[in-house]
Amino acid sequence: MAESAVAFLLHKLAPIFENEVKFVRGGQEEVVYLRRELELIRAFLRIADALEESDEELKVWVKQVRDVAHETEDVLDELALLQAHDHVHGFSASLRRISCCIKNMKARYRIASELKDINSRIRKIFEVHKRLRSKLNIAADKSNSIYAGNIWHDQRGDALLLDKTDVVGIDKPKKQLVRWLVKGNSRREVISVTGMGGLxxxxxxxKLYDDQEVKKHFKTHAWVTVSQSFKIEELLRDMVHKLFRVIERAAPEGLESMSVDQLKVTIKDLLQKRRYLVVFDDVWHIYEWEAVKYALPNNNCGSRVVITTRKSDVASSSCIESKGKVYNLRPLPERESWDLFIRKTFQGNSCPPYLMEICNRILRKCEGLPLAIVAxxxxxxxxxRRRIDxxxxxxxxxxxxxxxxxxxDNLKKVLSHSFNDLPYYLKYCFLYLSIFPENHLIQRMRLIRLWxxxxxxxxxxxxxxxxxxEDYLNELLNRNLIQVAGTTSDGRVKTLHIHDLLREIIILKSRDQNFIAVVKEQSVAWPEKIRRLSVHNTLPKVHEKRSVSKLRSxxxxxxxxxxxxxxxxxxxxxxxTVLDFQDAPLKxxxxxxxxxYYLRYLSLRNTKVNVIPRYIGKLQNLxxxxxxxxxxxxxxIEVLKLQRLRHLLVYHLKLEAYAHFYSKSGCKALVQIxxxxxxxxxxxxxxxxGCGMIMRELGKLTQLRKLGIMKLREQDGKDLCSSIERLTKLRALSITSVGENETIDLQxxxxxxxxxxxxxxxxxxxNLPNWIPSLHSLVRLFLKWSHLKNDPLVYLQDLPNLVHLELLQAYDGETVCFKSKKFKKLKILGLDKFDQLKCVKVEKGAMPCLEKLIIQRCELLQKVPSGIQHLTKLKVLEFFDMPDKLIMTLRLDGQGKDYWKVAHIPEVYSTYWRDGGWDVYSIESFRESFPLPGSVMRSHELRTLWKV
Structure with missing residues (x-):
């Protein structure tokens, strides 16, 4: 983490050399010296960071470097703040500048003096660094082992010695993996098992490797633990010893002196005519697999290679060439988690009733992670057991x-190991997740904007x-340090989740390194110098001796x-820099x-704020x-002064009226936007x-990736089209007319x-715009209140990547037909309020990937779609406010003549809006009478069909 702090600081130092930053005498020289020394120290910090937990002297030294980096960052930011004040323009501003001149000059002398003091400390740190260099150089020789976890990794061997009674939840995945190993084609296949540490x-x-069926199938087999020490010659030599031992032959003479190429040839010759199984346990990098794969012949004997890894890209990359398979290991289900927890906590006895609630809460924190449950x-x-407290x-x-x-301790090391393996630029990003409370769903774009x-x-x-x-985020996902909690209908990551115990660990790291302070109670002591503060549930009391003058977030x-x-x-x-008041009680x-001056991120989302003052124009870096x-x-109008503004979100959605034309409210546009x-x-x-002026102004926003326009008039269409053609980076476009009967002119x-x-x-x-069928990247399309005279499906059916299609009053015809071999990638389809619709046809081979179909408020549609039985991948069928006659055809008591058409669909629901909530009836309840009451969902719990 000290490396991250120094790298971050060096990044901040760069503008000082690129721009003319005013110093008093001697200040520039101090910065030049500071930069040079930090660049020298940074070269050793990665090794020092990895070793600091096991070496007290290094730990103290790393902390000193980190503290100096933070203090220097503060000084430089104060200097830049003074520089900004010097550039204020205007007569009144000049008067203020003159009145502050003496004050600023004093501040500059103070800053130069502080830089001098910092450099004096840097000199002392560098002297210690010279003395520690030999220790660091020795560590550098072992760095590969360090990053592979060698310091603690011997405890992994315990996993190889567990009795059958010590493990739960492996029967189902083991059976699947056994099938993959012993069945299938004859080519060599790679099977990867991936998941976060501790799973x-x-x-x-x-257990798979020791299975009798597997051993009988693969007479030649070897288990290789990659992370013990990834030196390719040692790993290959270990493979040779194990393979020759299993076939009961002596290892070749001169094995210890063989080169890497000779070792690979030896292994390949041995395995060339054998059906073999080789397990590579704990592979961290794709180059580790690349280094050994050519020693494993593709001999068409049905051989298999199994890889375990925490990294999803290693799992997928190793399988691509052989067209192998990836098994994503999941946390234990709730029942099996409880069984393991009780067995280990109470040694086979039952849980006392008075501890039941507490035990359940503790178990939820483990989130199905077996290592966490056992620890x-x-x-x-x-x-x-009598001390409930x-x-x-x-x-x-x-x-x-x-x-x-x-x-x-072992759980902490297992979970920390993935963090320690991160490159410096990802460590800050990952530690930043500690700001969020337990079980908080982290919004992807919120996190990206904060970073x-x-x-x-x-x-x-x-x-x-x-x-x-986005790349940083994907790398953390790839390393299984965070998990996807929710996605949009077109597959984009929407929300994220971090395992609660991993979160606890990064909170400790953040606190130890004065990166983030999390305050949950008024009585909690703050660090002496707070850089980032996350307040949960209750406002802290003011601490007179605690300074927040350096607070960044x-x-x-x-x-x-x-x-x-x-x-x-x-x-x-x-x-x-960051002020996030989302959901705060702010009026x-x-x-x-x-x-x-430094504020870059301001969120007042979901507060009661209704007026933005003119002074917001002073936030020049927002x-x-x-x-x-x-x-x-x-x-x-002062918002127009915010020249660095990248994301402007000003709108409100009325979720309870999702199908209402005016369910969304926006913001009055600034004429010179x-x-x-x-x-x-x-x-x-x-x-x-705006007489077209605002629509023309939009054409100047050439960096736009998402644009939402409301209350568009027909006569604005020409100017809007002209602007859209200039927005070459646009990925999402939302246009709402001024009224339900107003035409959107996009011709x-x-x-x-x-x-x-x-x-x-x-x-x-x-008419449907003639350019829509040429949008080959289009994945989501919503057409609402279009009232088209011609069937839009004819023009949309060949869109190659369309995944989600919603049509609300889009077509006035009586029949819609989904043609065979059309809508090849469509997964979600919604048909709403087709006032004239009497028949929906699905030809065999149409929509082969459809998973969810929603039909609602089509009053004349009294039969289920013809051919719906052809939608073999359909998982959910929902009817909202549809005629009783249609629903009656799905009864299970023998009177529902069309039930057979939907019998293959796992979930079929009929839903009605009643008294401010949705009454949801499962088709499975239609046994004796119709309808039987099901569960009731509040409106905000319902999936919002039309949310942009």
Missing amino acids: GKTTLVK VSGVLATKD EWAMICRSVGAEFQGNDKL IAEGFIEAKEGRTVEEIA LFLFGVVEKLSLHKLFPDGFKLL KFPIEIVDL ETLDLKKTSVSALP GKLQSLQKLCFIKANK YLSSPHQFLERLYLTGRLE
């Missing part, structure tokens, strides 16, 4: 048990920082008290923040302004009867962009 990959594969159970097994304390603060508890605002994303030529941040989660920044932080926080815009789900309907040329996302602005758009992925058109269309 039991090694345990599962060892936490080991701690609980030593506790007095001790059990409750562990439930409240299981993270605290990681410190100094030997029984949790960017914090400066964690390294810019690369030809790519936006958002695209690079402030988050509130679940706070319900009345909020006053001035009372909470009376001394202010001039270096604040007015916090005026205290308008002088925050990149994200999130006012979604507020009552803000207009922005002051084109000045905000850094904008990437602009949702949603009203056209405002002037002649050359749509090939990268457009999502299109939402709400309003009357004279």
